Amino acid sequence: MIDPNDTLEVQVAKQAKIIDALVRRANRQHEVGTTAYSAFQSAIALQGQIWAKTRDLERTASELESVRHESERSRKTLADAISAMEGGFALFTDGRLEICNDLFTSLLPDISPDIVPGVGIEAYLCALAGSTHLVAADTDLRGLATQLGQGGAGPSVLSCVTELTGDRHFQIGFQRTSSDNLVVLQTEITGIVRQNRSEKESLIDMQAHYLQAAFENMSSGICTFSHDGEVIMHNSRFRELLGVPYTLMQKGTELGQILGFMQLNGLVIDTPALEIELWRERLGRQGRLRRRIRHAGGRVLDLHAHLLPDQGFLVDVKDVTLESRATEMLEKRVAERTAELTLANERLTEQHAVQTSVEEELRLAKERAEAAVSSKTRFLAAASHDLLQPINAAKLLISTLQETAEGTTLSRTVDRLQGSFQSIEQILHALLDISRLDTTDAALTPQDVCLGTLMQGIVEDQMPVAEKKGVQLDIVPSSVFVRSEPRYLMRSIQNLVVNAIQYTDAGGRVLMGCRRHGNRIVLQVWDTGLGISKADQARIFEEFARAKNVPFGSGMGLGLSIVERTCRHLGHEIRVRSAPGRGSVFCLDMEMVPGRRRGADPDLPKTPEDADMDLLVLVVENDPDVLFATTQKLENWGASVFPTSSTEEARRVVEEIGMPPDIILADYQLDDGDTGIHTIRAVREASGVKVPAIIITADRSADLVRTGAHQGFTVLTKPVQLSRLRPLIDWKTRGPGATPLIRITDKSSA
Template identity: 35%
Template structure:
């Protein structure tokens, strides 16, 4: 048995120590009295010593526990004293507040309040005790005999509204009590979810504000009266019972009588009846309409109408409802304004008649101008077509002579003739472009255009021209793809480069492309004489040239005019930077395509062979111009092929039936006079002989015709014809649709 089994753990430490001491003494006594020789006495002594050690340890623990308990009691006492002092200080502070104060806990139970809380509600004060619920507190307030309820509000409604406000974190409002007293109630939420209520007596403040407002209203009433008397309009005011309560001197002037006696307090209906013989309403707004508006039970909208008083006086009437359901009516004499408006209307009618007459005359003049412009456009197109026909023949004849020339002088002369004819061709093409752009008939087919294809073709075409002028032409390759019309973009760049070559005496011309965000800027630099700032707008006008070139030795001055018009039509930004003596830079900015960029387009071959490789072919030529047909026949037959010529489509079909030969190539003029066109003839021949290499030739530059030829699978070649175009036809191995 151990020591722990001899004592009861439930006993106090004092009892346990006493019991252990008693056990130890008993064991010691027994050891001393025992004569057991076997050592039992020593064992008992040893057990007693152990018990004494446990007793000593328990005694130490007991002393420590008592000391700790003593310190804890001292701290608890200090804390209780501090809490009591804080509570006393808080109660004293709350009581010192001038306003009524109350604190509710997070469960909406009253924790504490001061003596001023609900002091003005004497019948509620006895029930203000800690533990009072907020709902019961509001119920007590709503039932108090000292609470002055708002008009039309019951006690239950006031209680519900008060409880609804209790849901907000912060509320401030005024409560009216009996005997003209007011309490301002402020309700604030604490951090722990409790509620603090402050009640402040604001009766003196509200009474002072009321007196101040009354004085202000009296002053405002005087000011309003003075203002009304100084108005040009007549004004009268009716209360919510439709009785006259206010007016001004202007109203008395309109009525030609003072308003007193029976008129004071007169009803609106009676006043209208008195004025029945003096005022005439219009058919759009009658007396009944006005009376119905005045007696309307719902909100009235402002109204404006006019009446006539006496034969010559016109009054504009405006009526508007006031907040108290009364209304105010003003009368304005607008006789002078209406007379002026009538005179102005008559004047306007006279002016409109004159303007209509002038407009009609201008319309006729505009129609004449449009007809003249259309006639000019048709004339330019027709003249260009008529000029391009013999020009094509002349170029072919001269080329034929150049090939047959046996001496250098004849060959040089023929080459100069070809160059002169090419210049005439460029002038005619420029006139056609100017005519279309001016008349708005130019059709822009915006699409993705690889810039390098245009620049490569310009390099091939214009390098000989630059070398002939003693200049170096550098056109750098690019990989940009832009959104533009390929034909007009090529014409723009061709004109800029050609213009730079023509007006540069020495040096070089450089063409390059720079990237500018989502756009590409094509720049044409030259080392020419430069352009003065005052002349940089003039050069873009038609037939305008500068300095020594005004004689037309470098052209007619149409190239830059075409560039300006074409860029404007396409929406491309055209800029010029130039300084006299230091050259010029023309730049065209074009939007880049969203397609992925591809590598630079390979340069085209620098030239074609002088004659086609194929020989012995039968070429059907349908051309109604004798000179051009003769030149074409002479050239093709010189290359070793045979020509079957007809002037019209009908003659061609009949001739083919007669000789019973299927042609190898087709060269068809589109405009063949009355009857079938060249494109229609091509479709019929294709149905009869199958797909044949063919070209449609025309001086018509209409984009719609080119699109029709593309859909039909045949190439369209513009006049004047080049020998290279004929060589391409002879060497062609299949129709456009199959290539």
């Protein structure tokens, strides 16, 4: 009921009200009591409560008296402390003066009567601003009153410096207390201000001495002028460089007098530079002036004038005689050097003209060489068909002759003849491959190639050669794909296998397989043959280079050169490890194509050599020898052959026999722009049946292979391998790859 935080007077008042209320309650209970005993009990209880409250009231009154006495003593102590302070002190409570010392009221005698307890802070500051003893203040006192009147929203500490009459200075500080009262302090700073003023004047004088000393020790001549053009300060170097007397260079001398003296005495050769109006116009417009003048004494001077903030100006004079002479000498040397360079340039121009003429001759020679190479390439491309035609015919005829002469005395002669033609074929293929690799990279278009298919085909081709020589030829199957050009990669691997068989004696072994190294595939060809020495390993990939231990007449040394060129163009790496007498291993390092596996290879039917073919075969060949040899070979196999030399003749044959042939064997390049593709299309249109077909050609382009896949015919390159031709014919006519003889209703499907 009683808040202990209230003052003692408030607590006593509240207790008195409580006691009065208890007495009135007791009287009411006595009036309404039904018995004397109840009244007596109420009186006793009431008397006890009154005695307790009376004791509390007496104790409270005693404490209040003690607090009052302590407050009076504290106030007296505060007044004594304030009076003992060196500066003026005042405490404003709720914006009004509560207490202050005598120094605070006596600072400005003319406003002392106005500074009494209860005066507001605004009234005090207004009186202070209007005092006749106030000379100046660094702050607007009335504006300061506005800031102090903001209460807690304003700054907690403010101060201003005032100057009073008699060169007295005071700092008046305003600081808010935690209870939001305001304390004002007046501190005299007259001694500090006078000391700072004295030190400033002394520093200015000292700086003037320092500046003069710095001027005197400068290598340049320095002189400062006022805005009226009168000398303020200069150094002796300025006077020495210009050659003016000491009596003229005095403080207050006008610039016009100095320039007139120099002009009158001919001290400067460039007299227009001494016109005072020029100086005034240039400094007023640009704020600076620069002139190089020649002194009568032979010196060259650089004169600089700069406008100063007070509209005066500073003149700087430097002796640049040596610099000027060096510049003149340098200019002279530059002129001489320019003349030399001009002469040298003329000579270089002549040499350049000669060099241009030589380069033009070299360019023409290069063009002629490139034209010769291009001509050679075109010749080889055109001649390859003509070169391979007789070889193809000879192979077919020799094969027929070999079957005829078997068991006779001519058998060995025919075998030797077949070996000679195989050597011719290998050399011709090597020369054609080298020519293609050296002339262009465009033919080498990398694609995904299955190594297993390539290796299996090479082994099947070379197995008869290995068996005939008594060499064991083995292969480790693989289904991995690599990124390469299939035709040249096949030729490279075939060259390695042929060499391995050729240089391995009977009873030896040749092994071909692949190893994986990360994302690379290394195809290896091992043999137990002659081996290669360290010295020969560095040169065996050159043209016509053979190891020293190779028997004479065993080859021209072109196979490995083709392998090296192919690998270089395709980005493969070729390596060899070998030891004489122990064999060799050749390695082809290639990029693997991940995620691809070889599908099932077509199983070519294994037809016995003596089994009759029993097929109607339409042969289209414009070379009579090749046509005759092919016809003889097919007839020996038991086929019925219709030899023709053009598309038109083939069409007539089909119309005459009144039925489609079982298969078409056509050369690609025929006479007068005719091709085997035209023949296949014409026969299919004439017969109305999609006849199986094989193109036999010397053209090794990938476009022809793609065309064959699109139009349904197979491409074999010349000279044709008979070991592949017959199984392919059987596979296309009787095996899983046979094309059903369906009637063509849409000519576009032909």
